[in-house]
Amino acid sequence: MRTLDGFKRHWVLAFSLTMTALAVSPTAVSGGFPEPGDFSRGASSWANNCSRCHNMRDPQDLRDDQWVTTAFHMRVRAGLTGQQTRDILTFLQESNNVAVAQTVAFNEGSAPASSSLSGAEIYTQGCVACHGANGKGTVPGAPDFTKTNGRLSQSDEVLLRNMSQGVQSPGSPMAMPPKGGNSSLTEAGLQSVLVYMRSTFVTQ
Amino acid sequence: MSNNHTGHWRLVLATVMAIAIPLSATADENYDQLKAQVELLQQQLAQVQQTLAEYQQQNIEKEQASREVSREVSELKVDVAEAAAWKQPNTLIHMSGYADVGYANSENSDGSFNVGSFSPIFHYQYRDQVMLESELELEVADDGSTDLALEYLTIDYFLNDYVTLVGGKFLSPIGQFRQNLHPSWINKLASAPPGFGHDGAAPVSELGFQVRGGFPIGDMFANYAVYVSNGPQLLAAVEDGEVELEGIEAEGFGSDPDGEKTFGGRFGFLPLPGLEIGFSAATGKAAVTGIELAHGEAEEAEPDEHDEDDPEEMAPDFDGDFSNEPARSYDVIGADFAWGLNTFNLRGEYVRTKIGDDEIGLTASHGASWKSWYVQGSYHFPTTKWETALRYTDFDSPHSSQDQQQWAVGLNYLITGSVLAKITYEFNDGQADSQADFNRWMFQLAYGF
Numbered sequence: 001m002r003t004l005d006g007f008k009r010h011w012v013l014a015f016s017l018t019m020t021a022l023a024v025s026p027t028a029v030s031g032g033f034p035e036p037g038d039f040s041r042g043a044s045s046w047a048n049n050c051s052r053c054h055n056m057r058d059p060q061d062l063r064d065d066q067w068v069t070t071a072f073h074m075r076v077r078a079g080l081t082g083q084q085t086r087d088i089l090t091f092l093q094e095s096n097n098v099a100v101a102q103t104v105a106f107n108e109g110s111a112p113a114s115s116s117l118s119g120a121e122i123y124t125q126g127c128v129a130c131h132g133a134n135g136k137g138t139v140p141g142a143p144d145f146t147k148t149n150g151r152l153s154q155s156d157e158v159l160l161r162n163m164s165q166g167v168q169s170p171g172s173p174m175a176m177p178p179k180g181g182n183s184s185l186t187e188a189g190l191q192s193v194l195v196y197m198r199s200t201f202v203t204q
Numbered sequence: 205m206s207n208n209h210t211g212h213w214r215l216v217l218a219t220v221m222a223i224a225i226p227l228s229a230t231a232d233e234n235y236d237q238l239k240a241q242v243e244l245l246q247q248q249l250a251q252v253q254q255t256l257a258e259y260q261q262q263n264i265e266k267e268q269a270s271r272e273v274s275r276e277v278s279e280l281k282v283d284v285a286e287a288a289a290w291k292q293p294n295t296l297i298h299m300s301g302y303a304d305v306g307y308a309n310s311e312n313s314d315g316s317f318n319v320g321s322f323s324p325i326f327h328y329q330y331r332d333q334v335m336l337e338s339e340l341e342l343e344v345a346d347d348g349s350t351d352l353a354l355e356y357l358t359i360d361y362f363l364n365d366y367v368t369l370v371g372g373k374f375l376s377p378i379g380q381f382r383q384n385l386h387p388s389w390i391n392k393l394a395s396a397p398p399g400f401g402h403d404g405a406a407p408v409s410e411l412g413f414q415v416r417g418g419f420p421i422g423d424m425f426a427n428y429a430v431y432v433s434n435g436p437q438l439l440a441a442v443e444d445g446e447v448e449l450e451g452i453e454a455e456g457f458g459s460d461p462d463g464e465k466t467f468g469g470r471f472g473f474l475p476l477p478g479l480e481i482g483f484s485a486a487t488g489k490a491a492v493t494g495i496e497l498a499h500g501e502a503e504e505a506e507p508d509e510h511d512e513d514d515p516e517e518m519a520p521d522f523d524g525d526f527s528n529e530p531a532r533s534y535d536v537i538g539a540d541f542a543w544g545l546n547t548f549n550l551r552g553e554y555v556r557t558k559i560g561d562d563e564i565g566l567t568a569s570h571g572a573s574w575k576s577w578y579v580q581g582s583y584h585f586p587t588t589k590w591e592t593a594l595r596y597t598d599f600d601s602p603h604s605s606q607d608q609q610q611w612a613v614g615l616n617y618l619i620t621g622s623v624l625a626k627i628t629y630e631f632n633d634g635q636a637d638s639q640a641d642f643n644r645w646m647f648q649l650a651y652g653f
Binding site: 066075082141 | 292296297298300329331335358360362370383389416420428429480542544545546549584586591618621622
C-alpha cells in the first residue's frame with residue numbers, strides 16, 4: 001500500500017486527532033460517577049461479552065470501587081460501549097454483596113401479603129434479563145424453566161435456598177448471584193416470584 | 205328577782221356544758237382523723253418526692269446517655285463520610301494483574317521449574333474520564349537475574365460512550381490473542397500459539413496513539429481500533445555468508461529510525477451474542493536496525509564467541525551504521541473469530557506479516573513474510589472445576605528452522621475463576637532436530653488478580 005509522504009501524513013494525523021477531540025463531548029464533572037446502569041442489561045452483557053475470552057469471576061472477588069477500574073479497563077480492552085460498561089458495572093456492584101445464609105420457608109398457596117411487588121413484577125424487574133420472559137433462558141447456561149422435570153421440578157426448599165444464596169447452574173459460565181443481585185428482595189418476594197414461576201412456566 | 209336571775213344563769217351554764225362536753229369529744233375524734241390523714245399525706249408526699257428524685261436522676265442519666273449516643277452517632281457519621289470518600293473519590297487506584305509459575309520439560313532438554321512472569325497492572329482512574337493503565341512484566345531469566353519490561357503504558361481518555369483516545373505504548377490491536385488472550389490466567393494452554401508470541405508473525409505492541417471503542421448496530425454490536433505508531437524494526441542475520449532478514453520486532457519502540465509511521469487497526473463485529481468476527485490490517489515502513497547470527501548458528505555458538513551487540517564481528521563488511529538502511533514496506537493482515545455456547549468456546553485467528561524487497565543497503569535482499577494461524581476449542585465440564593482445551597497451530601516463516609506445526613492439548617483445574625492449574629502437552633513438528641521439532645509438556649499455575 002502506497003503511503004503519504006511523511007510531512008503531509010503528520011499533518012493529516014494531527015488534524016484527524018484534533019477534529020476527533022473537538023467533535024466529541026467529554027463527560028461532565030459533577031455528582032457521582034459513573035452514572036447508574038441497568039442491572040438487567042448488565043447481567044446479559046456480562047454473560048455475553050466476558051465469557052468470550054475468560055472464565056467468569058465471582059462478583060464478590062472485588063469491591064465496588066475495584067469493579068469500577070476493572071470495568072473501565074475492560075471497556076478499553078473489549079471494545080465495550082460506555083452504556084454497556086455502566087450496565088455491567090451496576091450488575092457487578094449489586095451482585096457482590098455477601099450472601100446472608102437464611103432459611104426461607106415456603107407458604108403453600110398464594111404469596112404472602114407482605115410482599116409489596118407481585119411475583120410477576122419481581123420476575124420482570126430482576127429475573128427476566130437472564131431467564132427470559134418465556135422462562136427458557138437468555139444467557140449461556142440459564143436453565144429452561146419450561147422443561148419437563150427441569151429446574152422447577154426441584155423442591156421449594158432447594159429452589160428458595162438457591163434463589164436466596166445464589167447458585168452455579170450446570171453448564172453456565174456464570175453463577176446466579178444471591179437473590180439475583182437484588183439484595184433488597186425479601187423472603188416474601190422470593191416466595192412470590194417462585195409462585196409466579198411455577199404457575200407460569202410449569203406445564204402439566 | 206335576783207334569785208330568779210341567778211337561776212337562769214345556772215340553767216344556761218348547765219345547758220352550755222351539756223352541749224360542750226359531747227362536742228369536745230367529737231372534736232377529738234376529728235383531730236385524730238385529720239392527724240392520721242396528714243401523716244398519710246406526708247408519707248405519700250415523701251414517696252412522691254422520692255419517686256420524683258429517682259425520676260429526675262433517671263432523666264439525668266438518660267440525658268447523659270442520649271448525649272453519649274449523639275456523640276457516637278456524630279463520630280459514626282464522620283467515619284462513614286470518610287469511608288465513603290475513601291471508597292470512591294475522584295481518583296481511583298487499583299492494582300490487578302497476573303502471575304504464573306510452573307515446570308516445563310522438552311524432549312531435548314532436562315525439565316526445570318520456572319517463574320513464567322509476574323505482571324502487575326496499575327490502574328489510576330480519574331472519574332469516568334481518564335484512566336492510566338500500565339502493565340509491567342517481570343521474569344526470572346535462566347541465569348537467575350530478573351528481567352523487567354514495560355508491557356504497556358497508556359493514558360485512556362474516554363471522549364464519549366463510543367470513542368476512547370489511547371496514547372502511549374499499547375498492546376497491538378491486530379487480532380485477539382495479544383490484546384485479549386495472552387495473560388496466563390486467560391490463556392487456556394500453558395503456551396502461546398507459535399507465531400503469536402514475541403518476535404512472531406503477529407505484532408506485540410505499538411507506541412503511538414489509538415482511537416478505539418464500540419457501538420451498537422440495531423441489536424448487534426461492533427468494536428473498532430485504529431492507530432498510528434512508530435511501527436516495528438527489523439532484525440537481520442548472517443546466514444551462509446549472506447545477510448538476510450531474520451525477524452520482525454514489533455514491540456512498541458520509542459524511536460522511528462525509518463521515519464515512516466505505521467497505520468493499522470481492527471474492526472470487530474458481533475452479529476450474535478457470544479460470536480465475534482474480526483478483521484485486522486496495518487501498513488507502514490520498517491528498516492533493519494540490528495543484526496545477529498542466524499537462529500541455528502547462534503544456538504551453537506559459545507557465549508564468549510558471539511556477541512549480538514557486535515554486528516561487525518558477525519558481518520565483517522558491515523561498519524555498524526544502520527542509518528543508510530532503506531525503509532521497507534511493512535504490511536499486516538489478520539482475521540479472527542470467537543464463539544461461545546454455554547461452556548464450550550471455539551476461536552481461531554490468522555495473521556500474516558509481509559516485509560517488502562530492498563535493492564540497496566547491507567540487507568539488500570528479497571522480502572519475506574511470516575504467517576500463522578490457529579484454531580482452539582475449550583470445554584468446561586458442567587458442575588465440575590475441570591476444563592479441557594485443544595489447539596492446532598501452523599506457523600510459517602522465511603526460515604525453515606522456525607516453521608512449526610503444533611497440536612497442543614491441555615487439562616485445567618479451575619481453583620477459582622481466575623486461578624488455574626494447567627497441564628499442557630505440545631506435539632511439535634518442525635525441521636528435524638530444530639527446537640521447533642521437540643515435543644514438550646508443561647505444568648503451570650496461573651493466578652489472575
